[in-house]
Amino acid sequence: MTSERSIMKLLRAILGRPLLNLLGVLLLAVLAASTVHAREYDDVIKSQYIEFAVYRDFPPYSYLKEGVPAGIDVDIAKRIASELGLEARWQWLTADETVDDDLRNAIWKGSVVERKVADVMLRVPYDREYAYAQDGYGLPRNDMVVMLAPYHKESWQLVRDIKKTGEVRNLAIFQYQPIGVEIDSLPDFFLVGTYQGRLRENVHHYSTVYGALADLNAGKLSAVAGMRSQLEWGLPNKPSNFDIDDDGLEALGRKSWDIGIAIKENYRQLGYAVEAVITAMIDSGDMAKVFTQYGVSYELPSTYELDAE
Structure with a gap:
């Protein structure tokens, strides 16, 4: 609420208390109406379901097969939900112009139309440089989300x-x-x-x-x-x-990248719980089996390759 307090202090200096009371109520009402709240870990467990943001019409990762959700990311999400004792639900995400836009629409703000966010987003680039990137004003571009739990290298x-x-x-x-x-x-x-x-x-x-x-x-x-x-x-x-x-693609800016999950920045407990399931799937070989079922080669994320060296 820091920004709200700053705005109220400025209004007090300019308008004085009489108009401040009315404007303050209106301002807070607008801010409350425009904010979409992600759910804390306890809220997710209590609700008995967890909602995953997955890309629409994006095989072999997430798509509808005869009207039923299918794909690598869908199967991973179902496993996560099962291990947490929850029902898996879906927020089908249409890719926007950038990953930044997708993170905003899926995790911390919601789209202009639905104003709804998911608990976890799958198939997010897991890259330290990207996670800590700054915008044109020198401010963090992705400070509203946390990217963690890499589960595949694409x-x-x-x-x-x-x-x-x-x-x-x-x-x-x-x-x-x-x-x-x-x-x-x-x-x-x-x-x-x-x-x-x-x-x-x-x-x-x-x-x-x-x-x-x-x-x-x-x-x-x-x-x-x-x-x-x-x-x-x-x-x-x-x-x-x-x-x-990949012969011939040596000069490509980035030939490979890790894939992980994203959650709202201030709900890390949920992220850690999901990360524990993903880590167990990788360690047991179950993650590779998910990919094999779709005829896709599985490659460990770079994090695991570094740990093995």
Whole structure:
């Protein structure tokens, strides 16, 4: 309430007490109406349910299968809820322009339309540099949330039809061969700009990576760039001439990144409880089994790799 006290003190100096009383009541009413409160750990346990924010139509992580929630993140969330003795509920999140926007909509403020927040958000980039990033005024960009409990390492990779690309392992071949990408993804920007733009004419854009994979299967493309998990899930019966790796992407700004959870900054007890379940799943091998069920390779987050060294 520090900001509210500051505003009231300023109004007192300008207006005096008579008008202050009326304006103060109106101000506090507006602030209360505009604030969406996350739930403390005890509130979550008492309610007997926990609500997870997951991305809408985002296979293999979170999607509806015949009207039923499914996906890697959905299964992880169900396991977390079960271990805490709670029912899992869902807040389906439509990706906004940035992760900052998604965190605001899902965790600490709520969207303009629904004004509702979830208890936990899944599939959040777990990165110390990002977590402590500052805005243009030198203020923390993400001080309203805490990111913790990394549970997977994701990466950008290429799937090639080696009948068309041969043994060439760099990107030069795509000066002559077509490659598909999801529009406005990092590989899209990278491929269009690399080699002084000489690949641009052969970079084909799709609304999703799965549209590109369909054309790869149909022989219309020589390769597709995307997230490894999506490439693997989208090719359940991968032909022997399709090869998935990150060769040629060495100059990409960030080839891999850890994935974790986010909670409201002042409700860390809930985050620690969720983190304990995730850690146990990783240590027991159950986390890897979740990914395997979807035909996706599991890779330990960087935190675990450092601990093993």
